[in-house]
Amino acid sequence: MRQIVLDTETTGLSPADGHRVIEIGAVELFNRRLTGKHFHHYLQPDRAIDPGAEEVHGISNEFLADKPRFADVAAEFVEFVAGAELIIHNAPFDVGFLNAELGRLGADAETIGAQCSVLDTLALARRLHPGQRNTLDALCRRYGVDNSGRSLHGALLDAQILADVYLAMTGGQVTLLLGDDAGGTVGASHAGPARVRADRPALRVIMPTADEIAAHVARLAVIDQASRGQCLWLAAERES
Structure with a gap:
């Protein structure tokens, strides 16, 4: 079971208004364990960032001036997510932006839906907690997930936090392992698989009364x- 927990940051609220993706962060789960593989890039959008969006994520046009464009990392991104289930909070927002970016590559570019299945954790949270706040911050508080390092939104940080929240929402936490360079801007091939001790004793099974x-x-x-x-x-x- 290969899953990719993904988040994006953008120049504004709608791709229909010409807004662009400026950061993609994604981490890989395999059989409910973080493998350490991740995808993270900041992107040059070739347009101004809305002031309201910059207040949320803290990313400026000056910071992005020397960053690659989506077309430069598209092949790496598609290779990383292809065939996986994407786990995204408020998935229509991120998928809409990613499909708009893929559409700019030409008529042969496939949509996200053609390459992946998508699980929207916001929709899942609303089913589990009807009538309650289900923002990522609210879910962190509800499930005891530490997001103390999150003063601003960041795609890779939010993807890592969402992975913790998703595991808690769907059956509890498991051992989480990230590569040593998890905070850097690297591609998917830098880290190896999760490590499990060979001498670990068998888990004790306690049957319910x-x-x-x-x-x-x-x-x-x-x-x-x-x-x-x-x-x-x-x-x-x-x-x-």
């Missing part, structure tokens, strides 16, 4: 009622 099973079933019923029939665990049982 009858009372614990009953409490679990009761909790799922509460979740199912609160989410109007959208409890994921019960949905899987109904499908089976």
Whole structure:
């Protein structure tokens, strides 16, 4: 199961208004473990950044003046994400911008949807927590994910934080390993796979008691009622 947790920063709110991607950050999960492989580039957009957008991410036109353009890194990006499930918070926003960038490459360029499946963690959070705030910051607080180093938005940092949040939302945290150069602007081939100790003892399996099973079933019923029939665990049982 290969997944890519991805985030972008942009010059503004809409690609329809000519706004562009100025940063892409993505980290790879394989079988729910961060492998250390990641994609991160700042991009020259060939247009001015809206003041409101710069206030959010802190990236200036001066900083981007010597950075590559999307066309320069497109092949590397496509190779990194192809065939994976993309995990994105508010996916329509990022996918819309990425498709606009890919469309500028020519008629032969494929859309994100043609190369990847997409899981929107904002839509997932709204199903799990209806009527509550489901921003990335709110989810960090809800699931106890440390985002103390996040004074401004940054694509790679947000992708790493979202990976933690996604794992917590969908079954709990696992061992997370990042390459030593995870904070740098590097391509996908710089880090190796996650390392697992060969001498690690087998995990102890503790079976639930009858009372614990009953409490679990009761909790799922509460979740199912609160989410109007959208409890994921019960949905899987109904499908089976």
